[in-house]
Amino acid sequence: MTRRAILSPEKAVLGLLMRGPMHGYELYQKYATELGPIWRAGRSQVYAILKQLEETGQVAAQTEWQPSRPARKVYHLTPAGRQAFLDWVHQPVKSIHDIRVLFLAKIYFLRQLELGGLEELIAAQKAVCRERMQAIAQAAANLEPTDFAHLVSEFRYRQMEAILGWLDHCSRQFAVQGEST
Amino acid sequence: MTRRAILSPEKAVLGLLMRGPMHGYELYQKYATELGPIWRAGRSQVYAILKQLEETGQVAAQTEWQPSRPARKVYHLTPAGRQAFLDWVHQPVKSIHDIRVLFLAKIYFLRQLELGGLEELIAAQKAVCRERMQAIAQAAANLEPTDFAHLVSEFRYRQMEAILGWLDHCSRQFAVQGEST
């Protein structure tokens, strides 16, 4: 089967480095305050991710020596890392859980880095959500309304509905902002 | 710190045993088809949970020998296990994620085992959700609507709203069923 969905915040680390080079400690600080609330990671984990990204050639580092302070490793994106991030950030996601984590992070980065494609991402995500809603409704249609599985479907349907409403809210929000700039 | 929130389906295993004694293999079958969709667990995990529940005295087992088949260990609840389950099943949960997993399971068991207290649980859960919504709204009040954190709040608020709607739907559903019986 192997329907694994590795959910480690490596893309978020790449996203933070899109702003410019940073060393691990600083990166974690930024991470914890800005993205921590939606996509949590520990300090050790961030260091581990940086190490792994370095091994796979997505980031590179120079060591900076400073007097009477520990040396710091300043990381910057490689072209490969930059591309990996850009490929990721424009893709909509599938599950509700991914929307709560990955999609919010994508919005965050698209706005902050002013990359463009925000409207397109939201539109694409809406389409994905509508598909999922249809699938849920179809699955529920064959069930008795008293059935437990029907209750579960109802739950998921409503969750998706709420997300669609929120996506609309996002569209409107960004449209207004877009006009004023 | 240690704000551990172990989310392993041990309560669900106890819940299945509320129906009567079962051996591990059978329990997993029931688990996978009935609860698997909302609270997933692997086969090994279920065996591990049974072992752990036995060690903590919440279940006990007898080995049944049968000709030309592997022996089976038939588990049954101890009074402690029964009590642990009953304590758990009547408590509302805090997070959205827990509602998607734990709360749905609680509903499932309360209905199936006809334990009573369904209405009370739903009412208690509604109260918890309303509290969370107020907290979210209050946190968002101090933020600019263009702020990312505000968007996140908006998201969570709408999710909670949808859950409240669904809880109402549940109430109505069960009220109708209650009348007809």
Added chain:
DNA sequence: GGCCTCATGTAATCGGTTACATGATTAG
């Protein structure tokens, strides 16, 4: 003197998934 910040990492642990091992019986 004790604690916080800066700065990096390793090691232990934990919960969960996947793979492996056994071995008889039955269905295709």
Added chain:
DNA sequence: CTAATCATGTAACCGATTACATGAGGCC
């Protein structure tokens, strides 16, 4: 002959959390 079902478990691995180690400097 092969695959699946019955029935139980162990072992390896993987991602994430927690604790530990180091060591200078500043604050109360």
